[in-house]
Every structure is written in structure tokens, then in C-alpha cells.
Amino acid sequence: MGYVISRTGFESVIEKLGQQYRLYAPVRKVGEGRYTDVDVVRYDFVTKFDEIELEAKSDYAFKELLTPLSQTLFFFTENEVKEADFDDRDVIIFLRSCDMHAVKRLDAIYLENKFADPFYERIRKRVKFALIGCAHSYEDCFCVDMGTNRTTEGYLFSIDVAGDEIKSDVACPDVAALFEAADAKAEEVVPAYVTENEVRVTVPEKVPNEIYKHGMWDEYTARCINCGRCNFVCPTCTCYTMQDVFYTDNGKVGERRRVGASCMVDGYTNVAGGGQYRRTNGERMRFKVLHKVYDFRKRFGYDMCVGCGRCDMVCPEYISFANCINKLNDAVNELEGGASK
Amino acid sequence: MARDINTKKLKKNAFRYSKVRGETASRIRIPGGVINAKSMAKIAEVAETYGNGTIFVTNRQGVELPGIALEDMPAVNKAIQSIIDDSGVNQEERDKGYPASGTRNVVACPGSRLCPFGCYDTTEFARKMDKMIFPNNLHVKIAFTGCSNDCGKVRMDDFGIIGMTEPQYDPNRCVGCEQCIKYCNIRSVGALSLVNGKVVRDTDLCIGCGVCVAYCPTRAWTRSKEHYFRLVLLGRTGKKNPRLAEDFIKWADEQSIMDIVKNAYAYVEEYIDPNAYEGKEHIGYIVDRTGFDEFFKWIMKDVKLNDKAEVAHRIYWGGKHYDRSNNLK
Ligand code: SF4
Ligand code: SF4
């Protein structure tokens, strides 16, 4: 079912949905960017249509709902443990095609990787999606080459803004009823998707072990400041660490928190005795890139990176992840060429 | 040709008294340090038409065009009209050049227009200030800088305005990566520490530089909606007692700063030494005479400070006292 609906009509649909679901969407946070008077677009709860940022690509991904940056899992006293309270209302997440594909990656890690993570599962069960169409590609996107530019299922409805009207492909009958009630015109709708990006990548099929020692990583040791922004904005980065916190006024009571972690930031590979597996930023870059476009695929059959381009957009040192994939491909070709000769 | 030039009027009209007899230099005022490229081209044209083809870039973000014949001053004043229009400098009569030169060009560092650390639009504030105080013959120096790095060197001025932001912390977005702590240590004053996995800010120590905000990878730290300022007072260079400006208010708002500067002009009018040489006396020397309390009373008259502002009720200046001892042995 497809619908064309007026802006006011759509506003009423969103308002009604907001009574039933918590709506989680990209929001423009004015002045909350890194620099003075610069905005950031990140996810938050909304109740009205005009709170949703539909034009700009979000700087931070939707994953903060499924895997919060900081989440108290439980509280403990000497003998007891109490799980932290949890909002169990259903949620609709508004996201673009690349991010829909990222959900599959998050599920793979948190649900299908030997055992299911209960904290992820309990929220994931309550989440549904609304697809934001992409009328055009953004500066850093490379979704086409990563095969994530199109989403045809898995959403309740889609949104494409066309002037004063909104076009929606509606998959859910309950949502369709809301559209009907708001005088929407029935019409075939295909959510907008892009078919080409300015940024192109070639992901190498096989990566020989010699890449480990290849000189291509050295430049990143000098360039990267190991800030981890590339990880925190990424819709598919799933790493976390634990904090066991003992309250200062009573050292026997406390809480366990799960907080986001980054393989680029100091401390990630620290082990007992002061060891650190990947000391240089070049080694960390190698680990990250190979995980995104090779190691994950070896286990799950598809690449982890969805080509959303957020890591390129956020890097303060203008390090391009997309370009690094291409450099990796060149290095692999060079190694293989060398080997066969 | 007999030259009969009133050098007092020449200086007031923003021409320089040159050591080369018969010559002068035109002093172009650029409040906030930003000018359109077409005005820069005009400056170059005037330098070539009337001057000796060189341009002196001054320390206070003005430019001087040397080698101009004294006779050409009226023509130069006509020629620079478009520059005056463009830079938004107040004028009394068109085509007559600048009406004063006492109150010096208002300086600004690049600020938030360019600099990642700038806490506000320094040029805009500088222009607003210039609109309020210019033209004026009193020898007053005002400068704006975007953050405590003080690239505008505002501590050498009578009124130095330093940008501040009050970092806002959202513990729910903090992953405890400690980068804010690390960079506050390296690039600023070390006001942050980690307590039970979350960051605590020492609000006394924090200078509001925003370094933590710039380095936080998750937006746990963001800038305050309000732009705040530190006002530092009565720095100067000079042959008697050069010294750095000292802190007067921190976390001040824009309006308070405007009001204080305006009041300071009234204070100087009242108390300046009537016999001061060429009508120039650094405000600091006047304050030495009247006492700080009197100065305080005048500059704070009817100022409605914002709640957050912290005011110093007593200030001591140090600096080099050439006038007391100059012996290095
Ligand atoms: S690695 Fe970069 S482009 Fe790929 S999914 Fe993550 S943020 Fe997007
Ligand atoms: S690649 Fe860029 S964003 Fe990622 S850690 Fe290095 S400097 Fe930071």
C-alpha cells in the first residue's frame, strides 16, 4: 500500500503513532555540535513530525537506543542484585536504508553470535522501523558499493517529502488505517533510494595475512589521534566495556554499567600486567578496517560496514575510511600480483 | 611651496605624522579585523596612486599607507570612502576620512568564524563595540579574543574580552574514555577528573575554554547556549609601567560588557588630567589617582550583571616599573 498525504495529515499520523509508540528519530540539536554555533544531528525521542530532521544525514547513528552509550545494567548491595528499571514501551526508529542494513549487523553481533545478549534482546524485541527515503546521496556516502542503498522490507512505513506532501509506502495495516483516517490518497509508492554515490570503494575479496605487516598502515600512526569518533558515530560498531562502580559514601553498594568502547581509543587492548595488543594508531586502524570489510564477513557472510560515511564525516584528521578500503584493495592486488609472479 | 599644516588635525583625521618631511601615512581602521576583498583591492589602489606602493600592516589589525604627500590628504579621504563604508566605521562627514584616531582600532582574533576553539563571533562583537565608542579622541584600546588562548593579546589592552563557554555534561552520553580529562590537562588547566566512571568538573578552576567539548567523541560535553565572557582590565604597553590586564569579571554577558565600556568613557572624561600631553593618558594612571573604588563605582553604574557573573572587587596590577628601577645588574 502506498499513500500520498498532506503535511498536516502526516503530522496527525505521527501524533497518533506517538501516543502508541516512543518515536526515536534524527533531531537537529542547535549549537550542540563540536564547535561554537554548530549544530549536531543525533537521535532523540520526538512527539511531533517537525521535530524530525529529514534533510541532513544524522551525525550519530540510531544505535544509541539499542546499545546505549552508558547503561546501568543492575545495582548491587552486599547480597542482592537488582536489575535497572527499563522502559518497555514499543519504539519506532526512523532511519535511512544504510542504517536499516546496520540493524542486521547489530542483530548478528548481539543475537546470533553464539548466544543472545538479554539487554539488547529485550529492547530489540520492542523496536519497529520507519524508513526515511534518500532523494540524493550525501557527500561521504558509499552505500551503493556496500550494497545497502536499497531497503524493500522490514519497515512499518516509509517517508519521502515531496514539497508539501509526504509519500509513504505503508507495510503495516494499522498504520495504513491512520493514513486513511487522515485523508491520504492511495498511490503506488517506492521509497526513494540512490543508485550512485560520488565515493566509490572496491572491497577486496580475499585479504592475505601479509597485509598485517604492510606499510600502508604506517601513515595512520602519524595522522590518527585515536579519538574514536569514527567508532562512536558508526551504526555497526558494537564494542562496549564494563564499569563496576562502588558508591563513594558506601563502598559496598554500587552498580554495573555498560559503556561504549572504541578500538581506536587508548585502553581498548589493555590487559593485566600493563600489556597492550595494538599500541600504534596504524595497528588500530588496521584492526578496525579489516574488521569492517573482511573479518566480519568471514564469520557472517557479508561486510559489517554499510557505507554510511559517518566515520569520514566526523574524523578531525580528514582520515577517509572509504579511501582506506581502496588503499587496502590496492595493497592486496600488489601482494597477490607479487605472489603469483 | 609654503606648508602650513595643523598636525593636531592631521592626526585626529587618522593620518600619521611622518619623520619624512612633507609625507604622511593614511591609517585605515578595520574593526574586528575583517574586511571585504574589494576594499583590500581599494587599499592597494590608494597605496599605489597616492602612497609609495607599500602597505604597512599594523599590530592592531589596521593598515597604514605610507609615502602620501601631505597635499593629497583630501584626495585620499575621498578615495577611502568606500573602505569606510564597507568596514562600517562611524563617520561625521562623507569624503572627509576618519573623524578621530584616539580610540584605537578594535581588535579581534579569528574567533568562532574560523577557529575551532573560538567561543563567539569576535569580529561581530568588535564591530558592535566600535559602533558604540567610535569616533572618540580618548586613547582607549579594546580587543576581543575567542578563548583563553588569547591570540588577540587582549591582556595588553585597556579592555580585553575573552570568550567563555560553560561546558554542559550529559552523563548518559559519557563512556568514560577520559579524553576530555586528557586534553583539559594538556591544552588547558586540568579541571576535570574521573569519579566512578563519570567526569567531574572543578568549577572554580575551569576557564570555560571548551577544549573538553571539542575533544569529547560522543557529545557528552556540549557548549552552553549562552556565550559568556571574561573581562580583563587595564593592560598596557608603554615607557613607564607596561603590564598585563587583570581579571575583573568572569561569566559576564555581552550587554554588561557594552555598558561597562561605555561607563568607562564617562569616567575618563571626568577624571583625565586636563593637562595630559596631547590629551592622552592611559586609564590605568587615572585609576591610580582616583583609587580603584571610584573607578569601580563609575564603570558599574546601572550595569545589570547577569546572575552567573563573578566580579573582582579589588584588582592589583604588576608589570615592569621602568619608572622605579631599570638596573639589571
Ligand atoms: S565504518 Fe564508517 S561508513 Fe562503515 S558503517 Fe561505520 S561509520 Fe558507516
Ligand atoms: S580515524 Fe579519525 S576519527 Fe577515527 S580515531 Fe583516528 S582521528 Fe579519530
Ligand code: SF4
Ligand atoms: S584566542 Fe582562541 S578563538 Fe581566538 S584564535 Fe586563539 S585559539 Fe582561536
Ligand code: SF4
Ligand atoms: S572548559 Fe576548558 S578548563 Fe573547563 S573543563 Fe573544559 S577543557 Fe577544562
Ligand code: SF4
Ligand atoms: S570525552 Fe566525553 S565520553 Fe569521554 S570521558 Fe569525557 S565526557 Fe565522557
